[in-house]
Amino acid sequence: MAKIEMDPLRWKQEVLKKYPSKIAKKRDKSIVVHEGPENITKIQSNVRTIPGIITQRGCTYAGCKGVVLGPTRDIVNLVHGPIGCSFYAWLTRRNQTLPPTPESPNYMMYAFSTDMQDSNIVFGGEIKLKQACREAFEIFKPKAIGIFSTCPVGLIGDDVHAVAREMKAELGINIFGFSCEGYKGVSQSAGHHIANNALMKHVIGLNDNAPEGKYKINMLGEYNIGGDAFELERILAKCGITMNASFSGNSTMEQFERAHMADLNVVMCHRSINYVAEMMETKYGIPWFKVNFIGADATAKSLRKIAEYFGAQELKDQVEKVIAEEMATVKKAIDEIRPRTEGKMAMMFVGGSRAHHYQELFTELGMSTLSAGYEFGHRDDYEGRRVIPTITVDADSRNIEELTIEKDEAKYRARKTEEELKALDEKGLGFNDYEGMMKDMAKGTLVIDDLSHYEMEKLIEAYHPDVFCAGIKEKYCVQKMGIPLKQLHSYDYGGPYAGFEGAVNFYKDIDMIVNTSVWKLIKAPWEAEPVIEAEYAA
Amino acid sequence: MLLRHTSDIIVDREALTINPAKTCQPIGAMYAALGIHGCLPHSHGSQGCCSYHRSALTRHYKEPVMAATSSFTEGSSVFGGQANLLQAVETIFSVYNPDVIAVHTTCLSETIGDDVNQIAQKARDDGKVPAGKYLIHCNTPSYVGSHVTGYANMVTAMVKSFAAKSATKKNQTNIISGWVEPSDMREIKRIAREMQAKIVLFPDTSDVLDTPMTGKHEFYPKGGVTVPELVSTGDSKHTIALGPFCTEDAAILLENKCKVKFDTLQIPIGLKATDTFVSTLSRAAGVQVPESINDERGRLLDMITDMHKYLYGKRVALYGDPDILVPLTEFLLTLDMKPIYIVSGTPGKRFEASMESLLSKKVPEAKYKNGERADMFLLHQWIKQEPVDLLIGNTYGKYIARDENLPFVRLGFPILDRVGHSYFPTVGYTGAMNLLTKILGAIMDKMDRECPEEKIELVM
Numbered sequence: 002m003a004k005i006e007m008d009p010l011r012w013k014q015e016v017l018k019k020y021p022s023k024i025a026k027k028r029d030k031s032i033v034v035h036e037g038p039e040n041i042t043k044i045q046s047n048v049r050t051i052p053g054i055i056t057q058r059g060c061t062y063a064g065c066k067g068v069v070l071g072p073t074r075d076i077v078n079l080v081h082g083p084i085g086c087s088f089y090a091w092l093t094r095r096n097q098t099l100p101p102t103p104e105s106p107n108y109m110m111y112a113f114s115t116d117m118q119d120s121n122i123v124f125g126g127e128i129k130l131k132q133a134c135r136e137a138f139e140i141f142k143p144k145a146i147g148i149f150s151t152c153p154v155g156l157i158g159d160d161v162h163a164v165a166r167e168m169k170a171e172l173g174i175n176i177f178g179f180s181c182e183g184y185k186g187v188s189q190s191a192g193h194h195i196a197n198n199a200l201m202k203h204v205i206g207l208n209d210n211a212p213e214g215k216y217k218i219n220m221l222g223e224y225n226i227g228g229d230a231f232e233l234e235r236i237l238a239k240c241g242i243t244m245n246a247s248f249s250g251n252s253t254m255e256q257f258e259r260a261h262m263a264d265l266n267v268v269m270c271h272r273s274i275n276y277v278a279e280m281m282e283t284k285y286g287i288p289w290f291k292v293n294f295i296g297a298d299a300t301a302k303s304l305r306k307i308a309e310y311f312g313a314q315e316l317k318d319q320v321e322k323v324i325a326e327e328m329a330t331v332k333k334a335i336d337e338i339r340p341r342t343e344g345k346m347a348m349m350f351v352g353g354s355r356a357h358h359y360q361e362l363f364t365e366l367g368m369s370t371l372s373a374g375y376e377f378g379h380r381d382d383y384e385g386r387r388v389i390p391t392i393t394v395d396a397d398s399r400n401i402e403e404l405t406i407e408k409d410e411a412k413y414r415a416r417k418t419e420e421e422l423k424a425l426d427e428k429g430l431g432f433n434d435y436e437g438m439m440k441d442m443a444k445g446t447l448v449i450d451d452l453s454h455y456e457m458e459k460l461i462e463a464y465h466p467d468v469f470c471a472g473i474k475e476k477y478c479v480q481k482m483g484i485p486l487k488q489l490h491s492y493d494y495g496g497p498y499a500g501f502e503g504a505v506n507f508y509k510d511i512d513m514i515v516n517t518s519v520w521k522l523i524k525a526p527w528e529a530e531p532v533i534e535a536e537y538a539a
Numbered sequence: 540m541l542l543r544h545t546s547d548i549i550v551d552r553e554a555l556t557i558n559p560a561k562t563c564q565p566i567g568a569m570y571a572a573l574g575i576h577g578c579l580p581h582s583h584g585s586q587g588c589c590s591y592h593r594s595a596l597t598r599h600y601k602e603p604v605m606a607a608t609s610s611f612t613e614g615s616s617v618f619g620g621q622a623n624l625l626q627a628v629e630t631i632f633s634v635y636n637p638d639v640i641a642v643h644t645t646c647l648s649e650t651i652g653d654d655v656n657q658i659a660q661k662a663r664d665d666g667k668v669p670a671g672k673y674l675i676h677c678n679t680p681s682y683v684g685s686h687v688t689g690y691a692n693m694v695t696a697m698v699k700s701f702a703a704k705s706a707t708k709k710n711q712t713n714i715i716s717g718w719v720e721p722s723d724m725r726e727i728k729r730i731a732r733e734m735q736a737k738i739v740l741f742p743d744t745s746d747v748l749d750t751p752m753t754g755k756h757e758f759y760p761k762g763g764v765t766v767p768e769l770v771s772t773g774d775s776k777h778t779i780a781l782g783p784f785c786t787e788d789a790a791i792l793l794e795n796k797c798k799v800k801f802d803t804l805q806i807p808i809g810l811k812a813t814d815t816f817v818s819t820l821s822r823a824a825g826v827q828v829p830e831s832i833n834d835e836r837g838r839l840l841d842m843i844t845d846m847h848k849y850l851y852g853k854r855v856a857l858y859g860d861p862d863i864l865v866p867l868t869e870f871l872l873t874l875d876m877k878p879i880y881i882v883s884g885t886p887g888k889r890f891e892a893s894m895e896s897l898l899s900k901k902v903p904e905a906k907y908k909n910g911e912r913a914d915m916f917l918l919h920q921w922i923k924q925e926p927v928d929l930l931i932g933n934t935y936g937k938y939i940a941r942d943e944n945l946p947f948v949r950l951g952f953p954i955l956d957r958v959g960h961s962y963f964p965t966v967g968y969t970g971a972m973n974l975l976t977k978i979l980g981a982i983m984d985k986m987d988r989e990c991p992e993e994k995i996e997l998v999m
Binding site for chain 2: 113453
């Protein structure tokens with residue numbers, strides 16, 4: 002298919018023309034023609050979506066229950082609200098989990114709801130919620146129950162936190178609530194923050210029994226979609242690094258409770274989990290830095306950063322050995338596949354980190370990313386954390402609680418001295434930092450926040466990418482246009498894509514997608530060859 | 540085990556729903572609205588509702604599902620969603636230009652008491668609805684009824700907003716479709732065509748949610764009932780409402796508004812329900828039943844008689860929506876199977892009455908329940924107490940089917956892990972043959988897989 006070369010600035014101007022002036026003015030600030038990694042400009046993000054525009058975004062409840070708490074298998078996640086919210090979040094995110102024994106608790110296949118009726122809306126739902134907690138306890142005997150608020154809960158004044166405290170006392174298990182009503186904030190992002198806060202308040206630090214191991218880390222912001230966490234667990238174990246806790250792919254409550262016993266927090270998805278990383282550093286003295294296990298080179302780089310942090314030569318040697326071993330397979334795959342993917346073009350609009358991380362994998366395939374953006378990222382996810390002090394806190398962000406965290410005198414333990422941290426930072430570990438997506442994107446690319454359906458169609462019409470990456474809502478619209486869409490939320494039910502084996506899986510899947518032959522058969526022979534008529538006429 | 544905590548010990552529950560056999564109203568309204576040509580459904584609430592509904596429908600159909608949202612924030616929840624809806628109407632008409640915007644509410648906008656009727660009127664008064672375009676709406680509070688109720692409410696809104704009575708009657712019959720697949724709606728139209736009955740079918744999602752791959756995304760596909768057709772329903776000579784839960788409210792309103800008499804039938808799933816549908820349509824439209832339809836019926840009967848031995852006495856558990864479960868139960872009884880456990884999350888006394896009349900004599904030991912806490916957890920517990928030979932329902936049943944090693948037929952909403960439901964009908968005689976083929980396939984595949992080697996049969 003011929004690619005129409007359109008100047009990105011012209012594309013932007015033409016797209017904005019269709020919008021009423023007020024909308025055009027707002028979208029103007031969220032569509033940026035990138036001036037290159039050395040000259041990162043401001044992009045408007047984490048602001049309200051314009052009603053009616055057809056957005057990719059979801060709600061706060063989705064970010065809290067679906068994303069952060071969803072992948073933990075031994076907690077009963079009870080949704081307080083009408084039935085839909087629990088129903089739609091029931092197994093739809095593909096978080097895999099592997100209980101160690103057939104008897105180990107696993108509630109992830111179950112959807113729990115108070116199924117609020119109109120009488121509960123009128124007279125309040127607290128009594129029903131308490132009863133639901135009792136019944137869940139009687140039937141399932143979980144060690145914890147999380148209560149998730151849906152839109153009506155906050156509006157009618159049900160106090161889920163008071164109910165949680167009362168039930169915790171009555172049932173003798175950990176029970177805590179989340180005020181994650183769907184209308185809070187402007188996207189899923191607010192829900193991540195609320196989930197982080199509750200884990201900090203109610204779970205982290207409860208249990209000092211950590212697993213044995215010299216190099217103990219927590220993996221933050223990894224959700225085991227399609228088995229990503231399994232692959233990372235495999236690699237870390239092979240390197241001799243102990244996974245103390247995962248937030249929250251393939252996780253358990255016990256892992257969260259002992260998270261403060263790790264010596265390092267590594268952050269995958271910065272957007273959804275940076276709050277916990279920050280708070281754990283203040284409270285327990287655990288340093289954090291950003292890693293990326295999407296892409297084989299990125300995985301190798303991240304492992305080296307971890308080894309550098311711990312500093313032990315035996316660990317460094319083992320990491321190098323593992324990288325060498327794993328890279329042999331990766332190289333074999335890429336050498337075979339890359340000639341078929343080289344020079345092709347991708348676009349990606351997902352999440353708050355994936356639209357950045359996956360560019361790495363496409364680079365390994367010799368493909369370029371012409372346009373990318375997040376559904377619910379903030380400016381720091383685009384421009385880097387250095388801009389945080391300059392981000393205006395608007396009314397929607399102010400509604401989300403900022404916890405005041407203090408040093409836990411009993412459990413705080415400095416893992417490194419200031420000098421050591423400084424020295425490591427100079428070696429490129431980048432403590433407390435994330436440089437954002439734009440640092441890794443080329444000049445002249447289009448960075449678009451909260452892409453609308455209309456803008457998506459215009460992008461495809463103008464640039465005909467070889468693959469478009471987004472989610473289920475976009476999937477078939479894009480494919481009807483004759484362009485394959487790769488889902489980067491659900492991986493189109495494939496994966497894992499993280500780590501070394503994941504990279505190989507991804508190469509194979511992209512190879513398959515960009516070389517699918519059926520796209521060339523869309524036109525029927527009689528539609529494709531109007532010449533027949535011409536010959537007849539002659 | 541996937542559902543390792545489910546046991547046969549049933550604890551009485553008064554508050555907790557586990558693994559629901561229903562979802563909430565707005566998704567039904569969204570699905571129904573997609574059955575109007577050139578319509579963009581609009582969800583008046585926070586973004587998550589619209590996102591979840593579009594995702595669920597998209598996963599089920601593997602098709603684009605377009606819909607917009609009012610994108611409520613905390614501010615809108617406090618001050619009301621009027622500004623959001625007015626902005627949405629303006630945005631939608633200028634960017635996406637539909638013929639109709641069909642607004643449904645959510646638990647959020649209902650709880651704060653937004654008056655969508657008043658807001659819609661304001662949008663019209665303020666000139667936000669261009670000439671020749673329409674803004675229709677219905678209330679779909681998620682804490683009342685189920686997804687089925689939401690479907691019914693949007694279908695009723697179609698009658699309320701469009702049906703009109705003129706001076707001249709039209710020689711046409713209205714068929715109001717319950718919540719079935721695009722394939723089923725297409726099949727209903729085919730049967731009517733075969734009978735030379737002129738009908739208006741609404742809603743109609745065929746050619747909307749089963750569109751061809753063309754290299755172009757048609758934002759408004761060619762299918763769907765048109766506005767002029769909906770207007771004309773007021774002049775039709777009769778209405779057939781298929782599925783009481785989904786369509787009877789609309790039929791009653793149409794009678795009250797335009798004096799069009801109606802019959803409420805079950806959705807034509809299985810032999811008897813299709814017999815009733817064909818007879819009623821023949822009478823209402825004043826047409827003879829052609830030989831071709833008799834032949835279809837005969838082929839279904841032939842299949843049943845040929846394969847009866849694999850069906851007789853088999854115990855079946857089923858779950859889903861009342862309008863599907865009632866005719867399905869009837870069909871299973873026609874096949875001499877035993878529908879033994881039945882749950883539906885959708886409330887309504889009519890369900891119990893229908894099941895009572897179908898089952899009290901033929902399967903007196905059958906257990907059935909609907910409404911709150913009539914969920915898949917309870918169904919699974921019943922199965923644990925005494926096993927079944929077949930499970931029929933939506934995709935969520937696969938976890939039970941695997942744990943209990945049950946033949947499993949997917950039917951209902953949502954089907955997330957197989958294709959075909961949107962292309963091959965379940966309604967009508969041919970649809971019944973499709974369904975029967977699936978039932979037999981599931982049962983016989985298990986026999987082939989598990990029988991002793993010396994007992995494997997070549998011919999069955």
